[in-house]
Amino acid sequence: MAAIVYDALLLLAVLFLATALLLPFNSGQAFTSNQIFFPVYLLAISFAFYGWFWTHGGQTLGLRAWKIKILTVDQKPLSWRHALLRFCAALLSWTVVGCGFLWLMVDKNQRSWHDHLSKTALFMSPPDK
Template identity: 65%
Template sequence: MARPGFIRCLAAVIYDLFLVVALWFVATALILPFNAGQAFNSRQLFYPVYLLIVSFLFHGWFWTHGGQTLGQKAWKIKVLTFDYKPINWLQALLRFSAAIVSWSVFGLGFLWMLVDKDKQTWHDYLSKTKLFVTE
């Protein structure tokens, strides 16, 4: 199976980012009544943790049910194990957590695919998964 290039992967990430932000709006609307209708403030640790969980559930569900988020589907990218099998929830959690680390160091973990001979990111290596083109 062919491996997707940097631009294709970046496009899928941006597509999914728009979807996740929209999901955050809905998720916020669902819990806002429990905060007396007031905006969340920086002293409330629950809110960012909640949004992180919502983000993981979005990615994890799509990755474990078909191997593609909506952005990945649009750009014909699929995440699978090294032996071309669907990933499980533990791998999804490892991939999601490692992706946060990859992006938090100025995207170096994602940019790594530009110099890696197998076009893998840090989160690919850490979760033992790979991205493939589905065309």
Template identity: 60%
Template sequence: MQAFELNLPKKPGAEYPSAPGFLRRMCAVFYDGLLLLAVLFFATAIALPFNGGQSFTSEQYYFPLYLFGISYCFYVWFWMHGGQTLGLKAWNIRLSNLDGDRLNMREATFRFFAAMLSWSCLGLGFVWCLFDRNKLSWHDHLSKTRLRFVPGEKISPPN
């Protein structure tokens, strides 16, 4: 489909590192999923006293929104501060915008919601990278960001 074709802009003289493959991406997603699950358990433990120590019910709409907000903060913070979650770092992957720079709040927020769309279509947005000539997923295209394979790269702390 031509709708998702994207010509990646290049800085003069810059070469783009290779994009990670599907399996490497999914391993990073698995690592991040385990870490996020632990963070959500901790966030639930913090919220339980505010609910009288009782479990949350389906009528308490604020609890899923709270967990969604925690998930949003988890990803956006990591993406804006170095471009790597723990899973991305473990698999030598870095997230950047198309120019190779760190994401700003708008780009990270848009990527988060675009990734939700990729998951909501039974993960087809992730599988798309198998067929894309630039190995970009739906949320890469929509948010104008990309994952890069960066073997052994040391990350400098954010300013």
């Protein structure tokens, strides 16, 4: 959970920057709820953030701090397809009040819903030398 919080703070900063870059195209005005492009844009930025980290080393900064890696179940690096499946499934896990994340407490392999759906898993990284 600490890695999730750490990454959420970093993602929040990225989303603030992404919004600042987009504001001039909206005449500097706040985005309204009837502008569907803005939430889709933020979702795409969020996927790009996580997808890039997951496909380039399997670690976000939060995961790196806790020495955790995301790999496929056969311990291979994630492809963009795996990253997209994991991202979409993680959204599903959050939409049911986080039950998809809590599932790992009852799963014999300690895998969450998005791990199962994307055929990925969390692995502890070997200690640095």
